[in-house]
Amino acid sequence: MRGVRAPAAVLAALALALLAAAPERGDPVARRSAADDALEYWDFTAAFDDGHRLLARVLLTNEGPGAGTAVAVGHLIRPNGPAVEFHNGRLEGNWSIEPDGRRLRIGSTELDLGAAVRTLAHDNNRRGIDIRLRIESPGRARASGGERPDYRVDLLDLAAPAEATIQLAGMPAPLTTRGRATLTHTWTERSEPELVLRRIEFTSLDGGNAAAVYLLALRAPGGEKTHWLLVERAGRVLYEASDVIVDVDERPGAPARGYPIPARLRVHGASVSGAISLERTLLEHDPLGDLPQPFRFLLSFEMRPRRVWTEAGYSLQLDAAPGRPAVELTGHGIASVTYLNPLSPASQ
Numbered sequence: 001m002r003g004v005r006a007p008a009a010v011l012a013a014l015a016l017a018l019l020a021a022a023p024e025r026g027d028p029v030a031r032r033s034a035a036d037d038a039l040e041y042w043d044f045t046a047a048f049d050d051g052h053r054l055l056a057r058v059l060l061t062n063e064g065p066g067a068g069t070a071v072a073v074g075h076l077i078r079p080n081g082p083a084v085e086f087h088n089g090r091l092e093g094n095w096s097i098e099p100d101g102r103r104l105r106i107g108s109t110e111l112d113l114g115a116a117v118r119t120l121a122h123d124n125n126r127r128g129i130d131i132r133l134r135i136e137s138p139g140r141a142r143a144s145g146g147e148r149p150d151y152r153v154d155l156l157d158l159a160a161p162a163e164a165t166i167q168l169a170g171m172p173a174p175l176t177t178r179g180r181a182t183l184t185h186t187w188t189e190r191s192e193p194e195l196v197l198r199r200i201e202f203t204s205l206d207g208g209n210a211a212a213v214y215l216l217a218l219r220a221p222g223g224e225k226t227h228w229l230l231v232e233r234a235g236r237v238l239y240e241a242s243d244v245i246v247d248v249d250e251r252p253g254a255p256a257r258g259y260p261i262p263a264r265l266r267v268h269g270a271s272v273s274g275a276i277s278l279e280r281t282l283l284e285h286d287p288l289g290d291l292p293q294p295f296r297f298l299l300s301f302e303m304r305p306r307r308v309w310t311e312a313g314y315s316l317q318l319d320a321a322p323g324r325p326a327v328e329l330t331g332h333g334i335a336s337v338t339y340l341n342p343l344s345p346a347s348q
Contacts, residue, residue: 026141028113028156029101030060031187038062040187042111044074044120045309045334046133046162047205048179051079053282053334054133054164055309056120058104058111063191068092072109074122075283076131076166083283084168086122086129118157118183128169135181136161140235144216144228146242150188151195151218157183158232159205159212159333180205182214193303193340197221200248200265202276202312204333209234211329213314215267215276217246221341229267231316231329238327239318244269258342259306265335267316274316278335282309307338 023029031040041059048054056074063069073087088107097104102114112119118135137157144153162181167174182203188195197219204213211233218226227246231239244267251263265276285307312335318327 023101025143025152026154026156028118028141028154028183028185030097030104032060032068032097032101033062033187033189034067035189036062037191038187038189039192040185042113042156043184043186044133044135044181045183045201045203045205045336046135046164046179046181047334048162048164048177049207050177052164052166052177052179053077054131054181055283055334055336056133058106058109058120060104070095070104070106072106072111072122073287074120074131075285077282084129084131086124086127086131088122130165130167130174132165133181134163135183136163137183138235140232142230142240144242145240146226146228148195148220148226150190151192152187153216153228154185155182155214155230156185157181158214158230159203159207159210161207180207193221195220196338196340197343198340199338200246200262200335201338202265202314202333202335204314204331206331206333210331211238213316213329213331213333215246215265217248217265229269229272231318238324239272241269241272244272258344259308259337259339260343261308261310261337271319271321272316274314274329276312276314276335278310278312278337280311282311282334284308303340304342305338305340306342307336309334309336311335 039061041057044056046054054076059071061069069091071089076084088109090106095106103112108124110121116137118137121132123130135157141154141156159180163178165174165176200217202215211231214230216228227244228242229244247266248262249264250260262278267274287305313332316329320326
């Protein structure tokens with residue numbers, strides 16, 4: 001039926017329906033883009049009162065073989081023992097997601113974002129690992145400021161109350177511990193190494209009435225930088241800006257191997273100044289090692305990634321603002337430094 005065109009009113013109604021169906025920013029739902037290079041992941045960073053740390057990522061991507069690869073990887077860092085790694089990777093058709101896009105299962109790993117309590121669970125009887133993280137979400141998700149339109153980051157939960165239940169081989173009974181956790185959701189329809197060379201994040205994880213701080217610092221392959229700083233206390237935003245400047249101080253004497261880890265991040269901008277000190281290294285990790293082999297092989301031509309997490313402390317000074325006196329803030333948390341590819345010697 002050549003030449004038949006839908007009425008303008010029908011096209012307009014269809015466009016409105018598609019817009020209405022698009023998830024709002026801050027909704028943790030999986031975007032599930034059909035783009036060839038689409039990628040999205042949820043990152044968990046948790047610190048517990050007894051010294052345990054939990055670092056985890058759940059990732060969906062269309063890159064590599066097939067149209068939907070799912071990966072879950074995490075590390076439980078024990079206060080007096082080696083880190084425990086857990087991971088699952090499945091190609092399309094071998095993992096499941098609920099129709100609402102908020103619950104998925106990858107092998108023995110389950111992610112549930114459909115309720116006020118977010119849950120990440122890994123139960124591998126063969127390896128004797130049962131780890132369950134529950135985050136009590138206050139429902140104050142925020143979209144990062146100053147971001148590129150093709151690379152989006154939502155801060156779903158910042159230093160939210162969290163609980164973990166841990167059962168490992170040889171333990172007589174499960175251990176339950178309380179602490180704080182931060183959860184972010186990142187998605188893009190382009191290959192991430194085309195957009196980001198280095199990604200630095202800091203999240204404070206102090207409890208009680210302490211302020212909650214989150215910093216995102218992106219460096220593109222061409223050298224362009226994007227920064228976003230958010231400071232909250234008791235659910236109230238004390239400071240938020242995407243025009244802050246973040247200067248990176250490298251560690252003196254560190255070998256130039258393409259993945260330099262900062263010693264300090266100096267933050268300054270309108271009405272804010274301070275620094276974040278990257279301290280003891282918690283974990284170094286090669287993300288490609290957790291991917292299914294066909295996917296890992298193909299992506300190795302595009303990127304050579306590296307991730308490092310450190311303990312970190314911060315000190316920030318906020319100038320007086322309407323309705324608020326000047327504030328000095330200090331606290332602790334975890335910083336992560338992710339390289340999608342090594343820095344060239346000229347750009348370090």
